[in-house]
Every structure is written in C-alpha cells, then in structure tokens.
Amino acid sequence: MTVAPLTNKTDIKLGILGTHLGFLNALVPDDSGRLPRDASGELVVFAGARDIIELSPVKIDAIQISAFGTTIPEDTDELIAKLRSIGLDPQLVMMVGGVNPYDPADEDAALAQLQVNISAAIRNNITQVNSTSLEEWMSGSGPKDDEEFQARVAQNIKLHARAYRESGLADSCVENWNIEFLRPGEFANFTSLAKLMPIMEGLLAEIGSPFFRTLVDAAHCSDSDLDLSQNKTLIAQLAAAGMLGPFHCSAPTTRGCLSSDDGWIPALLAAAAKTRKLESAFVEVFTHDDPALQPLRDLEPGHGIDTTDGRSYTQVMVDGLIDTARRLNNLKSRGIL
Secondary structure (H helix, E strand, C coil), X not given: CCCCCECCCCCCEEEEECHHHCHHHHHCCCCCCCCCECCCCCEHHHHHHHHHHHHCCECCXXXXXXXXXXXXXXXXXXXXXXXXXXXXXXXXXXXXXXCCCCCHHHHHHHHHHHHHHHHHHHHXXXXXXXXXXXXXXXXXXXXXXXXXXXXXXXXXXXXXXXXXXXXXXXXXXXXXEEECXXXXXXXXXXXXXXXXXXXXXXXXHHHCCCCEEEEEXXXXXXXXXXXXXXXXXXHHXXXXXXXXEEEEECCCCCCCCHHHCCCHHHHHHHHHHHCCCCCEEEECCXXXXXXXXXXXXXXXXXXXXXXXXXXXXXXXXXXXXXXXXXXXXXXXXXXXX
C-alpha cells in the first residue's frame, strides 16, 4: 500500500527518537565504548532512522539520540554525521549513570559524565542538548522531608550551572539545554512538572536567561501526580518564562503506540501549541519487551503490553509521525498555531 505524501504545514519541527530500536540493541555502548551495529556494519540507530525516513510520508526534521559518557568519540561523531547525511538534525539526550546528581558527594563524577557529552555536542556543532540528569534512573530515594527536597533542588541547580559555566556553553553552538523529569519509580524526587519547576526557576535566576528549558513528555505528565489541568497550567507558565522546550509524543504507561495514550498527547500538545512557544515535537516509542526495561515492567506491568497490533516498531513510529503531523496541521487550521 502506498501512503500519500503528507506535509507538515507548521513551523514546528517533527522528530523521532531511537528508543523503539531497543536500548541494548541500538543505544547503549559495549564494554569497549562502541555503539551497536547491524550485520552490514551500519550503526543501528542510523539504519533505523533511515528505515523510518524511507517509510514515512511526512518529512522528519530531527532526531534525539540517547548519549552515554562511555561511548567512544569516533562512534558518536560517525553517528551524528550519518544522521545529518539523511537530512536529520541530531540532538543529544545526555544520560547519567552510577551517580546521583542531587548528592553533593557525586557532583564531580556527575559533572564529568555530562561534560563528555557536552564536549561531543560542541565538537559536532549541535544546537540542542537534552538530559535526564536530575537523578539516576531507578536508583534514587525519596526525600524524608521538604528540607531535604530543597537541598536536592539546590544541588541540581549547582551541578547544572557548573556544567554550563565550565563547559563554556554560553559562547558555544549549543542554544538550549532541555531537562526532562521521569515518572515515579524511574525517579524518586523530580517526578512532575511541579517538582521540576524549582530547578528550572533556580537555573533561570542563576544563569540570567532561559538557556535551560523543560522537555515536556506526555507520558511522564500523565504518570505524575498532577491532573491534566494542572499540567496545562504549568506548560503555560514555562512558556511565559521562555522555558518550554521540546514535546515528547509518548503514550502513558505502555510507552507504545500513540493510540494507547487515552488523550494525554493531543491535550498537552494542544496546550503547548497554544502558547506559540513550542518549537519541536518528537515521537517516542519503547519496545514492550526490551530487556533493558525489565525493571520498568516490574514497576508497572502495563509497560510490557504489546501495542503493535501486528505491525513492526518502525511502522508504529511512522504511524505516530502521521498522527502528530495531522494534529499539528489541524491545530494550525483551527488558529491555535
């Protein structure tokens, strides 16, 4: 079946992530720091992105790449160059592991991991970096009281401001650093837009400009303790302060096909679009049986549900791009964009 061409009629960039390819199969470097390659020797993330481009009826503008500090520079640089060769604007999603950024004792180690990927971004003339660098994935503990929570906020502000200054980001090609919170269980402290807000406001005051912005993920918003109305209000506040970053079209709980989102993606996408400050929207899908995500399935059994309905994950991604492009176009037709 041939799918008719589809034009994104808005100025919002449409993007993808490589998570549908599997963390161990595509994103995580081996013990030698080398990224996974397929049987033909191509980097798996590059080959997977190329497959989506070939199948998608709508143009894809950008890709966010999970970036680990142990990846050898040669592979990082090769991946970025190859993605650019097929028309994609690469962004990094900086991951932190083995340290907790809110712990003062881990400050230097966390900084070192961030600086590896910041250096890669600057070396490759990347304009947008993203991170889940507020705490270690599924390894932190919740604060015992508000005083401890505020101390963890302050430590994150200190760490990220230090990374900004010591890496020379103010005078670099990097225009923004977009920070993402995760759902309860994945994170123990910063699990909603409301809990992230003090860090963002602190960084805005510390840096003096909205260099740091918030990456809004529909799945994490839904899985937080805030309702839809509260999330919409905070999105508007972030936009008014110049701190609204990319939007992730990702389904709550299942993290699979966007049709399993129960309305959160279109509602929050419309809320972000209404601010007129939204610049990009990325389709993000996880494989339901990714071995690396077994802890998440143990935490939330709904995460392991197969939502493909017989399709490949490449097709699930393409369907998500079509859905998102049509939503953006209709938001424009309705005068919201």
